[in-house]
Amino acid sequence: MHVDIVSIFPEYFRPLELSLIGKARARGVLDVHLWDLRDFTHDPHRTVDDTPYGGGPGMVMRPEPWGETLDAVRAEAARLGVDAPLLIVPTPAGELLTQRAAERYAAEPWLAFACGRYEGIDERVLLDARRHMRVEEVSIGDYVLAGGEAATLVIVEAVARLLPGVVGNQASVLDDSHAQGLLEGPAYTKPAVWRGLEVPEVLLSGNHAAIARWRREQAIRRTAVRRPELLDALPPGSLTPHEEAL
Ligand SMILES: Nc1ccccc1-c1cnco1
Numbered sequence: 746m747h748v749d750i751v752s753i754f755p756e757y758f759r760p761l762e763l764s765l766i767g768k769a770r771a772r773g774v775l776d777v778h779l780w781d782l783r784d785f786t787h788d789p790h791r792t793v794d795d796t797p798y799g800g801g802p803g804m805v806m807r808p809e810p811w812g813e814t815l816d817a818v819r820a821e822a823a824r825l826g827v828d829a830p831l832l833i834v835p836t837p838a839g840e841l842l843t844q845r846a847a848e849r850y851a852a853e854p855w856l857a858f859a860c861g862r863y864e865g866i867d868e869r870v871l872l873d874a875r876r877h878m879r880v881e882e883v884s885i886g887d888y889v890l891a892g893g894e895a896a897t898l899v900i901v902e903a904v905a906r907l908l909p910g911v912v913g914n915q916a917s918v919l920d921d922s923h924a925q926g927l928l929e930g931p932a933y934t935k936p937a938v939w940r941g942l943e944v945p946e947v948l949l950s951g952n953h954a955a956i957a958r959w960r961r962e963q964a965i966r967r968t969a970v971r972r973p974e975l976l977d978a979l980p981p982g983s984l985t986p987h988e989e990a991l
Contacts, residue, residue, distance in 0.1 A: 748776065757860075761777055785810040805865060805866070808867040815873075850900070928975070965988050
Protein backbone atom coordinates (compact mmCIF):
# COMPACT_ATOMS: atom_id res chain seq x y z
CA MET A 746 0.00 0.00 0.00
CA HIS A 747 1.13 3.54 -0.86
CA VAL A 748 0.25 6.34 1.59
CA ASP A 749 0.67 10.03 0.86
CA ILE A 750 0.33 12.50 3.74
CA VAL A 751 0.03 16.26 3.17
CA SER A 752 0.75 18.42 6.23
CA ILE A 753 2.50 21.62 7.34
CA PHE A 754 4.15 19.47 10.05
CA PRO A 755 5.69 16.47 8.21
CA GLU A 756 7.91 15.84 11.24
CA TYR A 757 4.71 14.97 13.13
CA PHE A 758 4.86 11.59 11.37
CA ARG A 759 8.22 10.42 12.72
CA PRO A 760 6.25 7.80 14.78
CA LEU A 761 5.49 6.05 11.46
CA GLU A 762 9.19 5.11 11.35
CA LEU A 763 8.83 3.09 14.57
CA SER A 764 7.51 -0.28 15.65
CA LEU A 765 5.28 -2.41 13.45
CA ILE A 766 4.62 0.33 10.89
CA GLY A 767 8.32 1.12 10.64
CA LYS A 768 9.03 -2.58 10.07
CA ALA A 769 6.25 -2.81 7.46
CA ARG A 770 7.82 0.13 5.61
CA ALA A 771 11.27 -1.47 5.81
CA ARG A 772 9.79 -4.65 4.31
CA GLY A 773 8.02 -2.73 1.55
CA VAL A 774 4.53 -3.68 2.75
CA LEU A 775 3.78 0.01 3.19
CA ASP A 776 5.23 3.05 1.47
CA VAL A 777 4.70 6.46 3.11
CA HIS A 778 5.42 9.71 1.27
CA LEU A 779 5.21 12.97 3.25
CA TRP A 780 4.36 16.21 1.45
CA ASP A 781 5.01 19.58 3.09
CA LEU A 782 2.21 21.97 2.06
CA ARG A 783 4.59 24.93 2.40
CA ASP A 784 6.68 23.52 -0.47
CA PHE A 785 3.76 24.51 -2.72
CA THR A 786 3.59 28.16 -1.64
CA HIS A 787 5.25 30.92 -3.64
CA ASP A 788 5.68 33.82 -1.24
CA PRO A 789 8.64 34.60 0.99
CA HIS A 790 6.68 33.70 4.15
CA ARG A 791 5.38 30.43 2.65
CA THR A 792 1.84 31.46 3.66
CA VAL A 793 -0.73 28.64 3.96
CA ASP A 794 -3.63 30.43 5.68
CA ASP A 795 -5.69 33.60 5.54
CA THR A 796 -8.64 35.27 7.27
CA PRO A 797 -12.08 33.69 6.80
CA TYR A 798 -14.57 35.23 4.36
CA GLY A 799 -17.61 36.36 6.32
CA GLY A 800 -15.44 37.13 9.36
CA GLY A 801 -15.09 35.06 12.50
CA PRO A 802 -12.19 33.85 14.59
CA GLY A 803 -9.09 32.04 13.42
CA MET A 804 -7.66 31.44 9.97
CA VAL A 805 -8.60 29.19 7.04
CA MET A 806 -6.09 27.23 4.94
CA ARG A 807 -5.70 28.81 1.50
CA PRO A 808 -6.88 26.77 -1.51
CA GLU A 809 -3.94 27.42 -3.86
CA PRO A 810 -1.20 25.47 -2.03
CA TRP A 811 -3.63 22.60 -1.41
CA GLY A 812 -4.67 22.47 -5.06
CA GLU A 813 -1.07 22.39 -6.24
CA THR A 814 -0.05 19.79 -3.66
CA LEU A 815 -2.96 17.46 -4.40
CA ASP A 816 -2.28 17.84 -8.14
CA ALA A 817 1.30 16.69 -7.47
CA VAL A 818 0.11 13.83 -5.26
CA ARG A 819 -2.34 12.73 -7.95
CA ALA A 820 0.37 12.89 -10.63
CA GLU A 821 2.58 10.68 -8.43
CA ALA A 822 -0.29 8.20 -8.02
CA ALA A 823 -0.81 8.16 -11.79
CA ARG A 824 2.92 7.51 -12.25
CA LEU A 825 2.49 4.53 -9.90
CA GLY A 826 -0.36 3.37 -12.10
CA VAL A 827 -3.13 4.25 -9.65
CA ASP A 828 -6.03 6.06 -11.33
CA ALA A 829 -8.69 6.05 -8.61
CA PRO A 830 -6.94 7.22 -5.43
CA LEU A 831 -8.84 7.74 -2.18
CA LEU A 832 -8.29 11.03 -0.32
CA ILE A 833 -9.05 10.90 3.41
CA VAL A 834 -9.60 14.25 5.09
CA PRO A 835 -9.62 14.05 8.88
CA THR A 836 -12.14 16.55 10.25
CA PRO A 837 -14.37 16.85 13.32
CA ALA A 838 -17.24 17.18 10.82
CA GLY A 839 -16.51 13.81 9.22
CA GLU A 840 -18.09 10.38 9.45
CA LEU A 841 -16.89 8.48 12.52
CA LEU A 842 -14.02 6.05 11.82
CA THR A 843 -15.00 2.42 12.39
CA GLN A 844 -13.13 -0.87 12.15
CA ARG A 845 -15.22 -1.66 9.05
CA ALA A 846 -13.97 1.56 7.43
CA ALA A 847 -10.38 0.70 8.41
CA GLU A 848 -10.84 -2.70 6.75
CA ARG A 849 -12.19 -0.98 3.64
CA TYR A 850 -9.23 1.43 3.54
CA ALA A 851 -6.80 -1.50 4.02
CA ALA A 852 -8.04 -2.91 0.70
CA GLU A 853 -7.07 0.28 -1.16
CA PRO A 854 -3.79 0.34 -3.14
CA TRP A 855 -3.31 4.06 -2.48
CA LEU A 856 -4.44 6.38 0.31
CA ALA A 857 -3.79 10.09 0.64
CA PHE A 858 -4.38 12.14 3.78
CA ALA A 859 -5.00 15.89 3.86
CA CYS A 860 -4.11 17.24 7.31
CA GLY A 861 -5.95 20.50 7.91
CA ARG A 862 -5.08 22.98 10.65
CA TYR A 863 -6.49 26.26 11.93
CA GLU A 864 -10.24 26.57 11.24
CA GLY A 865 -9.97 24.08 8.40
CA ILE A 866 -9.26 23.94 4.69
CA ASP A 867 -11.10 26.19 2.16
CA GLU A 868 -14.11 24.06 1.15
CA ARG A 869 -13.32 24.49 -2.55
CA VAL A 870 -10.22 22.30 -2.08
CA LEU A 871 -12.49 19.33 -1.32
CA LEU A 872 -14.92 20.28 -4.10
CA ASP A 873 -12.02 20.41 -6.60
CA ALA A 874 -10.51 17.18 -5.24
CA ARG A 875 -13.86 15.39 -5.75
CA ARG A 876 -13.56 16.20 -9.46
CA HIS A 877 -10.55 13.86 -9.65
CA MET A 878 -10.57 11.57 -6.60
CA ARG A 879 -12.84 9.78 -4.16
CA VAL A 880 -12.83 11.93 -1.03
CA GLU A 881 -13.93 10.84 2.46
CA GLU A 882 -14.14 13.21 5.42
CA VAL A 883 -13.39 11.19 8.56
CA SER A 884 -13.61 11.92 12.29
CA ILE A 885 -11.85 9.80 14.91
CA GLY A 886 -14.19 10.99 17.66
CA ASP A 887 -16.26 13.80 19.09
CA TYR A 888 -13.49 15.98 20.48
CA VAL A 889 -11.42 18.85 19.17
CA LEU A 890 -7.82 18.45 17.99
CA ALA A 891 -5.44 21.18 16.80
CA GLY A 892 -5.17 19.57 13.37
CA GLY A 893 -5.57 16.44 11.27
CA GLU A 894 -2.10 15.02 11.96
CA ALA A 895 -2.97 13.07 15.13
CA ALA A 896 -6.12 11.71 13.46
CA THR A 897 -4.08 10.67 10.42
CA LEU A 898 -1.65 8.76 12.67
CA VAL A 899 -4.62 6.94 14.21
CA ILE A 900 -6.16 6.04 10.85
CA VAL A 901 -2.83 4.96 9.33
CA GLU A 902 -2.14 2.70 12.31
CA ALA A 903 -5.66 1.20 12.28
CA VAL A 904 -5.25 0.47 8.54
CA ALA A 905 -1.59 -0.61 8.45
CA ARG A 906 -2.03 -3.28 11.13
CA LEU A 907 -4.62 -4.96 8.88
CA LEU A 908 -2.16 -5.34 6.00
CA PRO A 909 -0.86 -8.88 5.48
CA GLY A 910 2.35 -9.52 7.35
CA VAL A 911 2.29 -6.35 9.45
CA VAL A 912 1.05 -7.95 12.68
CA GLY A 913 2.92 -11.18 13.39
CA ASN A 914 -0.01 -13.17 14.71
CA GLN A 915 -2.89 -12.59 12.28
CA ALA A 916 -5.24 -14.38 14.71
CA SER A 917 -4.77 -11.58 17.23
CA VAL A 918 -5.94 -9.08 14.61
CA LEU A 919 -9.14 -11.05 14.14
CA ASP A 920 -9.80 -11.25 17.92
CA ASP A 921 -9.14 -7.59 18.68
CA SER A 922 -11.80 -5.35 20.09
CA HIS A 923 -14.26 -4.34 17.37
CA ALA A 924 -12.89 -6.94 14.96
CA GLN A 925 -15.82 -9.18 15.94
CA GLY A 926 -18.06 -6.28 16.85
CA LEU A 927 -17.38 -6.74 20.57
CA LEU A 928 -14.99 -5.17 23.05
CA GLU A 929 -12.10 -7.39 24.07
CA GLY A 930 -12.38 -8.93 27.53
CA PRO A 931 -9.68 -8.85 30.23
CA ALA A 932 -6.22 -10.34 29.60
CA TYR A 933 -3.77 -11.87 32.11
CA THR A 934 -0.20 -13.14 32.17
CA LYS A 935 2.25 -14.47 34.80
CA PRO A 936 2.42 -14.50 37.78
CA ALA A 937 -0.75 -16.45 38.67
CA VAL A 938 -1.04 -14.35 41.86
CA TRP A 939 0.07 -10.72 41.99
CA ARG A 940 -0.45 -8.47 45.02
CA GLY A 941 -2.99 -10.99 46.27
CA LEU A 942 -4.93 -10.83 42.96
CA GLU A 943 -5.47 -14.19 41.24
CA VAL A 944 -5.86 -15.01 37.56
CA PRO A 945 -9.37 -16.43 36.84
CA GLU A 946 -9.13 -20.19 37.41
CA VAL A 947 -10.61 -21.14 34.03
CA LEU A 948 -7.59 -19.57 32.29
CA LEU A 949 -5.28 -21.97 34.17
CA SER A 950 -7.50 -25.00 33.47
CA GLY A 951 -6.14 -25.95 30.05
CA ASN A 952 -9.75 -26.53 28.98
CA HIS A 953 -9.68 -24.61 25.69
CA ALA A 954 -13.41 -24.84 25.02
CA ALA A 955 -14.18 -23.48 28.51
CA ILE A 956 -11.56 -20.76 28.08
CA ALA A 957 -13.01 -19.68 24.72
CA ARG A 958 -16.53 -19.65 26.22
CA TRP A 959 -15.34 -17.60 29.22
CA ARG A 960 -13.50 -15.10 27.02
CA ARG A 961 -16.55 -14.59 24.78
CA GLU A 962 -18.83 -14.16 27.81
CA GLN A 963 -16.42 -11.59 29.28
CA ALA A 964 -16.38 -9.70 25.97
CA ILE A 965 -20.17 -9.68 25.76
CA ARG A 966 -20.55 -8.57 29.41
CA ARG A 967 -17.97 -5.77 28.95
CA THR A 968 -19.62 -4.63 25.70
CA ALA A 969 -23.09 -4.65 27.32
CA VAL A 970 -21.83 -2.40 30.14
CA ARG A 971 -19.53 -0.03 28.24
CA ARG A 972 -20.84 0.05 24.65
CA PRO A 973 -24.39 -1.47 24.56
CA GLU A 974 -24.99 0.08 21.14
CA LEU A 975 -22.37 -2.30 19.70
CA LEU A 976 -24.50 -5.27 20.79
CA ASP A 977 -27.50 -3.71 19.09
CA ALA A 978 -25.44 -3.37 15.89
CA LEU A 979 -24.49 -7.07 15.75
CA PRO A 980 -26.02 -9.04 12.86
CA PRO A 981 -29.18 -10.94 13.96
CA GLY A 982 -28.34 -14.31 15.46
CA SER A 983 -24.80 -13.27 16.47
CA LEU A 984 -25.53 -14.12 20.12
CA THR A 985 -26.96 -17.38 21.40
CA PRO A 986 -30.03 -17.12 23.69
CA HIS A 987 -27.67 -17.80 26.62
CA GLU A 988 -25.37 -14.97 25.50
CA GLU A 989 -28.32 -12.62 24.95
CA ALA A 990 -29.23 -13.19 28.63
CA LEU A 991 -25.75 -12.26 29.95
N1 LIG B 1 -10.56 18.19 15.59
C1 LIG B 1 -9.91 18.14 14.35
C2 LIG B 1 -9.26 19.26 13.82
C3 LIG B 1 -8.63 19.18 12.58
C4 LIG B 1 -8.65 17.98 11.87
C5 LIG B 1 -9.30 16.86 12.38
C6 LIG B 1 -9.93 16.93 13.62
C7 LIG B 1 -10.62 15.72 14.15
C8 LIG B 1 -10.71 14.51 13.52
N2 LIG B 1 -11.43 13.69 14.34
C9 LIG B 1 -11.76 14.39 15.42
O1 LIG B 1 -11.24 15.67 15.32
